[in-house]
Amino acid sequence: MQHLANVTELRGRVQEAAIEVDGLSHVYAGADGGVAALVDIALAVGKGRFVVIVGPSGCGKTSLLMMLAGLRPPSQGTIACLGRPIPKPDPQRVGVIFQEASLFPWLSTLDNIEFPLSLRGVPRGERRRRSEAMLSLVGLEGFGERYPHELSGGMKQRVSIARGLVQDPPLLLMDEPFAALDEQTRMTMGHELLRIWSTTQKTVVFITHSLTEAVYLADEVLVMSARPGRIIDHIQVTLPRPRSYEMMATEQFGQLRERIWQQIRKAP
Amino acid sequence: MTRAQIIITRLALLVLVLGAWELLPRLGVVNALLLPPLSQVLTTLVDLLGRASVQEAVAVTALEVIVAFVIAVPLGAAAGIVIAENEYLSEIFKPILFYVFSIPKSIFLPMFILVFGIGFQQKVAYAAFTTGFVVLMSATAAVESVRPDHILVARSYGATQTQILWRVYVPSMLPFLLETLRISMIFNFTGVMIAEMYASRTGIGHLIANWGENFQMPQLFAGVIVLSAVAIIFNEGVRALEARCSTWRT
Amino acid sequence: MSRPAPATVRWMLLALLLILWEVVPLTGLLPELFLPALSKTLAVLYSDRQIYFAALLVTLYEVACSMLIACGLGILVGALVGGTALLRDLLLPVFSSLYAVPIVILYPIFTAWFGVGSSSKIAFAGIYGFFPVMLSTAAGIRTIDPQFLLAARSMGANLAQQITRVIIPASVPTVFAGLRLGGALTIIGVVVSEMLTASAGIGYLVTLNRTILDSPRVFAGILAILVLSIAYYMLARALENRMVVWQSAGRPQRSTSGVSTVALPAPAAA
Numbered sequence: 132m133q134h135l136a137n138v139t140e141l142r143g144r145v146q147e148a149a150i151e152v153d154g155l156s157h158v159y160a161g162a163d164g165g166v167a168a169l170v171d172i173a174l175a176v177g178k179g180r181f182v183v184i185v186g187p188s189g190c191g192k193t194s195l196l197m198m199l200a201g202l203r204p205p206s207q208g209t210i211a212c213l214g215r216p217i218p219k220p221d222p223q224r225v226g227v228i229f230q231e232a233s234l235f236p237w238l239s240t241l242d243n244i245e246f247p248l249s250l251r252g253v254p255r256g257e258r259r260r261r262s263e264a265m266l267s268l269v270g271l272e273g274f275g276e277r278y279p280h281e282l283s284g285g286m287k288q289r290v291s292i293a294r295g296l297v298q299d300p301p302l303l304l305m306d307e308p309f310a311a312l313d314e315q316t317r318m319t320m321g322h323e324l325l326r327i328w329s330t331t332q333k334t335v336v337f338i339t340h341s342l343t344e345a346v347y348l349a350d351e352v353l354v355m356s357a358r359p360g361r362i363i364d365h366i367q368v369t370l371p372r373p374r375s376y377e378m379m380a381t382e383q384f385g386q387l388r389e390r391i392w393q394q395i396r397k398a399p
Numbered sequence: 400m401t402r403a404q405i406i407i408t409r410l411a412l413l414v415l416v417l418g419a420w421e422l423l424p425r426l427g428v429v430n431a432l433l434l435p436p437l438s439q440v441l442t443t444l445v446d447l448l449g450r451a452s453v454q455e456a457v458a459v460t461a462l463e464v465i466v467a468f469v470i471a472v473p474l475g476a477a478a479g480i481v482i483a484e485n486e487y488l489s490e491i492f493k494p495i496l497f498y499v500f501s502i503p504k505s506i507f508l509p510m511f512i513l514v515f516g517i518g519f520q521q522k523v524a525y526a527a528f529t530t531g532f533v534v535l536m537s538a539t540a541a542v543e544s545v546r547p548d549h550i551l552v553a554r555s556y557g558a559t560q561t562q563i564l565w566r567v568y569v570p571s572m573l574p575f576l577l578e579t580l581r582i583s584m585i586f587n588f589t590g591v592m593i594a595e596m597y598a599s600r601t602g603i604g605h606l607i608a609n610w611g612e613n614f615q616m617p618q619l620f621a622g623v624i625v626l627s628a629v630a631i632i633f634n635e636g637v638r639a640l641e642a643r644c645s646t647w648r649t
Numbered sequence: 650m651s652r653p654a655p656a657t658v659r660w661m662l663l664a665l666l667l668i669l670w671e672v673v674p675l676t677g678l679l680p681e682l683f684l685p686a687l688s689k690t691l692a693v694l695y696s697d698r699q700i701y702f703a704a705l706l707v708t709l710y711e712v713a714c715s716m717l718i719a720c721g722l723g724i725l726v727g728a729l730v731g732g733t734a735l736l737r738d739l740l741l742p743v744f745s746s747l748y749a750v751p752i753v754i755l756y757p758i759f760t761a762w763f764g765v766g767s768s769s770k771i772a773f774a775g776i777y778g779f780f781p782v783m784l785s786t787a788a789g790i791r792t793i794d795p796q797f798l799l800a801a802r803s804m805g806a807n808l809a810q811q812i813t814r815v816i817i818p819a820s821v822p823t824v825f826a827g828l829r830l831g832g833a834l835t836i837i838g839v840v841v842s843e844m845l846t847a848s849a850g851i852g853y854l855v856t857l858n859r860t861i862l863d864s865p866r867v868f869a870g871i872l873a874i875l876v877l878s879i880a881y882y883m884l885a886r887a888l889e890n891r892m893v894v895w896q897s898a899g900r901p902q903r904s905t906s907g908v909s910t911v912a913l914p915a916p917a918a919a
Contacts, residue, residue: 220802220803220804227803237819249814409743433762494659497882501879503874505837506840506874507871508844509855509858514683592751592753597844607754608845611756612757612846616761620758623754623758630751631747631749
């Protein structure tokens with residue numbers, strides 16, 4: 132349970148970092164001096180790893196993700212994704228999935244998935260090929276011509292994931308993507324996500340509130356404190372892969388959950 | 400922008416507009432016969448307000464507005480509440496209301512004139528007619544705005560029908576009711592104006608139409624300013640009241 | 650016995666109305682002066698059809714021109730004011746305050762400036778329709794889910810792409826609502842102004858016939874206008890429904906003053 136202030140020490144442990152963050156702090160400007168959202172964040176995420184960030188509401192996890200995605204520059208500190216900084220969104224390097232699927236209601240499922248490609252002017256035939264491949268990957272074959280208002284919440288999120296994956300970015304950031312879904316759908320989607328991850332071997336940073344989801348999905352769990360957010364713990368989840376629902380009943384699973392919970396409760 | 404900046408910018412814009420109104424006709428950029436300078440309009444305004452004939456016209460219009468309102472509101476509200484409370488009636492009549500609102504109700508003015516002549520009653524009847532529909536629509540919306548879960552909670556605590564009416568419906572609907580009154584008055588005023596301008600020998604609307612026909616532009620603009628000012632002041636006054644009563648409304 | 654469907658009841662009411670329109674005057678319950686029989690009204694409409702048709706063309710022409718102003722300007726200005734925080738905070742409250750003024754009192758100014766012909770009607774009806782369309786569009790623009798823009802940004806869309814690929818498609822329902830509203834209001838504005846001072850058009854015909862107490866012709870004009878406005882409403886609604894299958898493109902509307910201009914189907918003050 133060490134405080135992680137030393138990135139070189141981290142680098143020693145992590146081969147081939149996909150993401151490196153050093154000395155990152157962020158203050159939101161405000162009328163009276165501003166609000167410190169993040170303080171002195173340092174982390175390194177190895178290639179192909181599934182890292183989950185948990186923390187109480189308002190601890191800055193979403194802000195951190197926005198910075199990793201290039202959607203917002205930090206007040207201080209450096210971020211490197213695959214060795215390069217990320218001053219603005221780069222969907223071919225970093226795919227982002229939000230809590231709200233935000234599918235464009237005027238486009239069909241396939242058109243939604245292709246959207247990032249069409250922004251870059253990729254020719255139609257190629258776009259269709261890639262989007263249909265993604266559609267199969269997320270298990271929605273045959274739903275290509277449907278419109279978002281015809282899809283369930285879980286299906287919409289799958290489309291959102293397909294859209295994030297269509298440019299094959301090595302890095303995937305996910306901000307509580309299953310939070311709006313009911314528990315059963317969440318479990319199914321979590322399982323699906325792991326399947327997609329092991330097939331595509333991407334690096335994933337996943338934010339969640341759910342301790343169960345965290346332990347179930349992660350290789351490593353980063354625990355953040357309440358605002359201003361710091362990383363207060365770094366937990367390795369050594370459960371075997373592929374993960375199964377039965378593991379949730381094991382003692383090891385329970386202990387990991389308990390440890391996370393203790394950390395969150397203790398945090399000042 | 401801060402509140403202060405907004406107010407200052409708006410005042411600046413107002414000054415700009417008023418300044419243009421004064422200067423453009425005076426400088427000959429705009430024909431002063433068509434758009435008299437603001438100062439001339441204002442002096443005419445003061446003069447007009449002192450005249451007995453104008454004061455009479457104001458009194459007539461005011462009376463028409465009030466009487467039409469007093470007739471339209473209870474009738475419209477009652478009808479609106481009845482429709483809102485009864486689901487079957489709702490389904491029948493609400494689509495009709497949409498059609499009603501697309502129709503230029505002024506087209507019925509000749510009917511009212513044929514029946515009532517061109518006097519006081521015709522104008523009041525017409526204005527009440529047009530206003531009634533607005534009141535009805537708003538009353539329906541107001542009743543429907545009361546959340547069923549609030550009613551459910553009240554009932555589960557044993558509230559009687561009367562208690563539910565006064566302790567849930569009325570407070571819930573109060574901001575809507577004020578807004579209804581405000582909007583209905585706008586329509587009411589408009590209805591009276593149209594009737595007076597169309598076929599009448601009394602009232603401010605008639606005066607304005609007359610001034611227009613006779614190219615008495617300073618008087619015309621003076622009348623428009625006074626009426627606009629009255630309308631805006633009333634509107635803002637009720638709005639302020641609404642805001643006070645509805646701090647809880649999102 | 651089960652109750653008839655609401656739609657059926659409406660048709661029944663319409664039928665009842667038409668029957669009463671025919672029977673009541675004929676039986677002398679109401680003088681023919683007040684309410685000429687439906688058959689008489691239709692008869693003069695048919696016999697004078699050339700006159701009415703010509704008048705209708707004038708009216709339609711004025712409506713079309715004023716729609717250009719009301720909808721064209723209204724939607725553009727509304728989108729601008731609603732979409733820009735600065736303009737919105739500055740101007741929107743001003744515009745909604747001005748909405749309280751009965752625009753009809755401005756009409757004599759227009760006749761003095763533009764004469765008795767079509768221009769004054771077009772100017773008046775254009776302004777008459779402008780404010781509600783502008784307010785409605787400004788409110789509608791704000792219902793576009795900001796998450797859409799966030800998603801588009803994260804997918805690498807630049808500003809131009811955000812506008813053309815996200816904001817414009819998402820605004821389609823609002824624009825169509827504005828067109829429907831604007832059309833209804835300009836019809837009303839044109840009819841009112843034609844009735845007040847005109848030399849042509851259906852409104853003018855109605856007034857003309859009223860002064861000579863020719864009730865059947867007055868009601869023929871009324872009927873023509875009723876059919877016109879209802880037909881427009883049905884057309885606009887049908888078009889809107891076809892174009893916008895996915896109605897709820899954003900969050901539920903939160904208008905600044907509750908029920909007011911946005912919720913009312915078409916604030917027909919006339």
